[in-house]
Amino acid sequence: MQVPAFHGNVSFNAHHSPMGAFFTFTCGNFGTRGGLGLEAPRPGNQDIYIGVKDGDRYSAHPMKCLPFYEGADKNAQPILPDMAPENFVPEMSTEAPKKKRSEVLAYTAAQLQRYYAWATDRWVTPEYEFAIYTPFDSIPDPQSATSNQMRAALIPAVTAELVVDNRKGTQTKTGFFALRFSDPGVRLIDSGLSKGRVGFAFRDDMGVAAELVEVKTDGTRLGSDETGVYPFTFMRWAPNEGLADADNPSHMLGSCPGIGFEVPAGKMYVLRLAFGCFVNRIVTTRIEGRYFYTRYFASLTDVLNEALAYIRFAKVDCNTLNDKLLISNLNPDQQFLLAHATRSYYGATQLLDVAGQPYWVVNEGEYCMLNTLDLSVDHVFWENRFNPWLLKNLLENFVRYYSYHDQVKDPKTGELKPGGISFCHDQGIFNNFSPLGRSSYELTNLKGCFSHMTQEQLCNWSIIAASYMAYNNDTEWLLQNKHIIEACAQSMLNRSIGPDGKPTGIMTLDSSRCGNGWEITTYDSLDESLGQARNNLYLAVKCWATYLGLYRLFKQAGNNTGAEQMLQAARLNANNIAAAMRPEGFLPAVFEKDNHGYHSRILPAIEALSYAIYWSAAPNKVDGSDWLALAEFKPLVEALKKHTVTLLSDKEKRNHFADGGLKLSSTSKNTWASKVAIFEHVARELYNLDENGATRTAAAATGVGGWEKSDAAHTKWQVEGKSAYWACSDQIIEGVAMGSKYYPRIVTTMLWFKGL
């Protein structure tokens, strides 16, 4: 299917990443650097020169580039380092006068189209095309997969094509791909690549390789061995220097390696490129892990050779994925948000080999916290489709290394009471695993950001477990983890004890780990409306979903008593929530009347209903688990609907930004793209609402319509202004990415997608 040209601002960065390698080739934002990034909390630091010039490699015609280098938006020429002879030896007079160098020019947005699909990012200029392919699929469980399957899934590389069609031309053109590095350590690769292939690397860690293919009019493709035409490398301090220097195209002191090829008039050539990495050492501390792909690949050149060998198949896979999204009923903004999020997700993934066993890590974007559990729960919708075995892996690693038992404390007296099991907020930061049983994030004696999230992480682990068991028949796992599930249920109850000593269904007690502070929720950078955990509406509904999840698990395990306990807790919970309805028609964000949050109107009240929806659609049916349809929960479901309608239809637009984007809390300017996507899903799927709180028209209801204005705003938040550099961000303040940048979680948009 034809991918339409991207309808918004095309100057935005995107990750282009393999799966599980914590590696990216990031590009797309005009006038800023990007390129190869390894274990990096931000885009790479290379100027990217991709383009064509008229004439052979030595011609002085301008190099017409994609605008992916510093100053490209101002048509600045490449900056030469101090050690370039122009700067280094100002006095030398015997040097021959410099040849006129090609100017380096960049296309403007008006001269470009960008075709941004689920797995292909293609740029079309008047003279050439450049497309990057990032196929994704399930990662097979190594216990049952062949080495070849693992190589195909875990190859730490992505591929691209630079297409120069000179069939109508009258003179030779020269294509090129070059990266100007800011850090020292680049080299040309002169051994290890298959015949006809050339490339360059940064030390032994990452690199680029290429081969040249001629495309005949009948579509036949001929390799260099058949045509006798090979790509060539160069490396000086600037792309125009290396490409055109007949005497010394390459200098090891250079910082700008590149690959070039000449296309005679009448010919069409494609430069196939592979961007890969190979880190063959222990990369994490405390829990020492190496990349799992090092079990299947021998070296950087092995990776690059393999990527080039399979580029044709990768393109087919990409087209299949692209089509699936294009034929879905998502509107172009929704399609963009899912495609953009997918890339950002894989750029953060890291499959480790820890003591011979796989260990799955998703890094938290620019913060690089390992497996932040309140992100993991949002990633469930994605992982459960592709890699349920990695969900299991995550659940087990949290139990084994990052669970703990606490007490809970009376908020008035401070008296300690039995608590229970919970899980850490995360497992460490920047490749350093945190002390076992401790997160890198949580601190004591705080009442805001960086406090503990004991209740919420308990919910999160339980919800992931329920999701895993809803979609997978893993009775062995269930049996082995029965005691954990029972402990979770008990811990849930112990945290909800009311003044009368009985469970209330709602969190009332903070963890002893908080010291003199109290627990917060995942919404750590919002105000009290979502920050405080105790008596919090959002978290209360999440507890309701947790009871449902544990109910399902108990039922699946044949523990009817446990299930009944959960149902009873859910009843209390639902009654308490519904009873909090304010006369204005909304539920207070915090149930405590003297709390600032009592006046806040929050969209995420309904976030956790997403799990109920998700499980009701699951293949593994559990008797009595369709609580959304149960009469006894109707008051809760209806109260939340009323709440949602009130907020969306608010005349004062307290939950909308001026651009139509959704505002999670009426009392905060801060909103999160990933969470907005979940909210939108529930409001649409469960309540059939549009973005203004009205019941959707029949036409809109057949698809995922009725949210066009907010979807358009949410797209702009990612691709315009300062946000555009960050290749998908979560925390948006008045339309600009201000936190949680370069972030994986926006993959919650997968909820919208029914295909695959």
Next chain:
Amino acid sequence: MQVPAFHGNVSFNAHHSPMGAFFTFTCGNFGTRGGLGLEAPRPGNQDIYIGVKDGDRYSAHPMKCLPFYEGADKNAQPILPDMAPENFVPEMSTEAPKKKRSEVLAYTAAQLQRYYAWATDRWVTPEYEFAIYTPFDSIPDPQSATSNQMRAALIPAVTAELVVDNRKGTQTKTGFFALRFSDPGVRLIDSGLSKGRVGFAFRDDMGVAAELVEVKTDGTRLGSDETGVYPFTFMRWAPNEGLADADNPSHMLGSCPGIGFEVPAGKMYVLRLAFGCFVNRIVTTRIEGRYFYTRYFASLTDVLNEALAYIRFAKVDCNTLNDKLLISNLNPDQQFLLAHATRSYYGATQLLDVAGQPYWVVNEGEYCMLNTLDLSVDHVFWENRFNPWLLKNLLENFVRYYSYHDQVKDPKTGELKPGGISFCHDQGIFNNFSPLGRSSYELTNLKGCFSHMTQEQLCNWSIIAASYMAYNNDTEWLLQNKHIIEACAQSMLNRSIGPDGKPTGIMTLDSSRCGNGWEITTYDSLDESLGQARNNLYLAVKCWATYLGLYRLFKQAGNNTGAEQMLQAARLNANNIAAAMRPEGFLPAVFEKDNHGYHSRILPAIEALSYAIYWSAAPNKVDGSDWLALAEFKPLVEALKKHTVTLLSDKEKRNHFADGGLKLSSTSKNTWASKVAIFEHVARELYNLDENGATRTAAAATGVGGWEKSDAAHTKWQVEGKSAYWACSDQIIEGVAMGSKYYPRIVTTMLWFKGL
């Protein structure tokens, strides 16, 4: 012996490095960053906070620091990153009001003394002292040394002490050492350190550990086990945040780890610190090597524990070294230049394990070229005193991997003639070894910077070989390399063929590797006076020294015919040089009258006489090798003296800068600190001249006097203005380091030193 306070500007960076680890702790320049640097072409990127505050760790008194952080010269407060809650959650109102934080203040130069000795760099403030210890000594040959000897020599760590004497105080004081990192990946070390020790690390690569010692009035020292007083760690985003936070002194998200200790009134405590690294993987490409120290150390904590265990011995070694320099006859500027160069040298050294064998590398400062051979020859005076086996290692690796055979070409006709063996300019760059037989630096078809240095590198290898054999009785090596030495001799002759087809003793023919260009000398960034190799005065004298070196080697090997050939070539050489004397009383830098360089007056004309002096003082005497005293070379030696006197006594001061510093060439503003040191040595030792070309007074001649003004200027070049950041630099343009920064070669100042 008492080290006097440094007499110049104290705000300059210095390397503090172990031997062979390519690792440094750099600090000393006010208001800029430094700290831990691994394989780094410039100072580290950490703000360094070392100091004391009144009161216990929680007090709000100001932290009085050494001025080693960005903004310290302006008393700026530490910058907090975006993710610090102050920036991250602007809206949170429930957070308790922040405690008043200590201000971070920096001492000014007037409040400090710096005691900069050969192996100790000590800072004294009104409240505390901080001293860094960098002992150095021979690295034993691992073939004959014990593991313990190797551990002692190769430990990749240096140590320091922070001394807080509160014996006269009336309240507790708190001392601290903290580093604020700019790159993510820091962690506290919570396992592996011996009891009572604490520390922090950057991933698994480098770190800091400390232990606390009480000093009793009688000098007794008690460890933490005896006193029960332990140092503690902290880690938040700023030093004043972590040190004083009672609830959460440490946060894994923090970027500023530190170590603190409280000193009660009446007590004196010393915080012993170790700065170490441990890189346990292949670090170089092509010729794949790991650090040799990984044969003897198991982990980063093994390194840090060992460093702390032996700090007392290290201090003794340092004092011994300090004394040797202090009792030498060098003036304070000369002492400084040698001490400063020593540190910079070791910061660039890298002892690798390549396929089980040691491989010695000195990196070329900010350029990080590996074993630049025209630096190696200047390092001979140092290495031959400490590690002759590493000179042998260098010679062998050049023969094995980086020698080549060329042809030479007629400068007029371009006709190719037999050339011979020579050696590459270097062995690669930034841990990437260059293709075998090729340097990273040299290019073809050039007539200036980056052209080949075939003739000069042939001289350099030969001179190193002669130096090695002059000071070591390694007849086995000589026997094994007889054919190389013969090849060098033949290659020397082939490059000096005149129009009549006979050797001239002076380089007349360029290497075929130059293509249509010509050879240059090591003085690549100077003008033609030193840039062009052919008919170059400086290189001609170096060839004379090379003939002498080869003569010695032939004699030692019993090859009298070869020796005689060299003597004959030297005669031709000497006659030709002496005949070039200009009526103004100087030798032209380039013998060609139509060359710009014909008018240049260059000090390095006499540089290569340093080898003749060096060998004449060597223990291994060789018959007839005291050419400086031979009647037939008297005209050369006298011509060079006349030349030197003319230049130094020039009324127009064309070879002096305004500040009295030496100017290598009358036609270039560029001058090199390392080369100036060699020139000064020869002019003083051989000709007994002072800096103005006069014969030294009897008083000056007993020591190394007569050069006070230039020595003072050369010191200023290193410690003032922009140069001060670069921890020793070579290329100085009008007093400012403009190239070859962070450089090892200034260790040529070792020539001045007669002790050890």
